[in-house]
Amino acid sequence: MTLQQLKYIVALDHKRHYIKAAEECFVTQPTLTIQVKKLEEEIGTIIFDRNTIPLTPTPIGKILIAKAKSILREANEFNEIAYSNTSGITGQYTLGIIPTIAPYLLPLFLESFLKNNPLTKLIIKEMQTEFIINALHNGTLDIGIVSTPLEDKMIREINLYQEPFLLYCKNKEAFGSSEIVNQDDLTPDNLLILEEGHCFRNQVLNICKDSVKSKNKSFLFESGSIQTIKNLVKADLGYTLVPELSITDKSEQQHIKHFKDPKPTREVSIVVNKNFTKEKLIENLLLEIKNNIPEQVKEINNYIKVRWK
Incomplete structure (x- = not known):
């Protein structure tokens, strides 16, 4: 055995x-x-x-x-x-990260983390939040990066940052002449969202809770990819909400509007089983991520935390 x-x-x-x-x-x-x-x-x-x-x-x-x-x-x-008394982090660890965070956060810190922790091997897998929670419970995953709070007594949460939601649209004038948008300005028509299972979908629906009650939509599309939805928006097939870190190209600035204060945000955290004791791994991940994320998510003070469920 x-x-x-x-x-x-x-x-x-x-x-x-x-x-x-x-x-x-x-x-x-x-x-x-x-x-x-x-x-x-x-x-x-x-x-x-x-x-x-x-x-x-x-x-x-x-x-x-x-x-x-x-x-x-x-x-x-x-x-x-x-191994807690060793100077560095040695060994292999599994990291689960949700798909709406992975493509934007990993490129910011992963190279630096691996360079500064050469004895550490990370096995990284994109997983939806519910699967990360289950894997942390049963010991098949060491650490996760998700949107919190999870409100799970068996899981410890270490906050990384607050990430604002942005309005992403083809024609910004459709939502008024101001560069700032109000949640009340959102309409049910042509809202494009992620498919079920993604916590980001639930957060978008929570933000738009008063505007998605109408069933009289002329167009409805659900995708597993934020990038796919962005491309549909650029083709003038609707609008969506996106996380701040997903805006990686200056050309996308023409498509975004910021929400007025207090900004709706999602809380992004490192999560581990409450019995996880490899504090050095948590500390080093926390340090590398906070050192490498953009200033616009470091300086969010006036915000409303949007729950994921």
């Missing part, structure tokens, strides 16, 4: 699908399948019922998986304490 095998059964319980579980563990499907089978043969117990769709644990399997999660958490804590 190995810790890796325990990780495989925890992932398989989470995904209930061999290929998806293998992807979560960064191994091939045959590798995961063989190792789970070997574990079952070694202990003489069937952990998963292969005759059900989706795959489900057997009654004894549920007990063993719960114990595996506990063992993995203890093993992680052992490693963190054992």
Whole structure:
């Protein structure tokens, strides 16, 4: 029996699908399948019922998986304490980051972080918030970067910054002559949003809560990509809201309007299981991110925090 095998059964319980579980563990499907089978043969117990769709644990399997999660958490804590006195961060860590933050934040700090922490290997995966929360609970993820608050007693949140929402539109005059927009100026017509599952979608709907009640929309499109929605806006097919850091090109300034104070913002934080003790990793990530993010998200004082659910 190995810790890796325990990780495989925890992932398989989470995904209930061999290929998806293998992807979560960064191994091939045959590798995961063989190792789970070997574990079952070694202990003489069937952990998963292969005759059900989706795959489900057997009654004894549920007990063993719960114990595996506990063992993995203890093993992680052992490693963190054992290496806590070293001058640098050594080892491999998994980082989950939501898709509406990853493409804009990672390029700002990742190169600097890796250069200053050469003994650290990060396995980075884009994941939606709910999957990050589950992975932090079961020990298959070390650290996450999400929009908070999560209001989860088992998860610790370390605030990074407040990121303003911006109005993104083809013709700014459609929302008045001022460069500043009011939330009340938003209309239900042609609002383009992300598909369900993205916390950013929920935040946009929370901001526009009074303007999306109408069902008489001439056009409705939901996407998994902010960039796709931006391109539709540029084609004059609607408008949307975007996070401040997604404006990476000066040419996009012609499409954006800022909200009046207090600005609606999303809180972005590092999140870890409350039992995570690798403080040096948290401190160094926090330092690199805060040193490399633009000034416009460092100096937000007058804001309203928009909840993600």
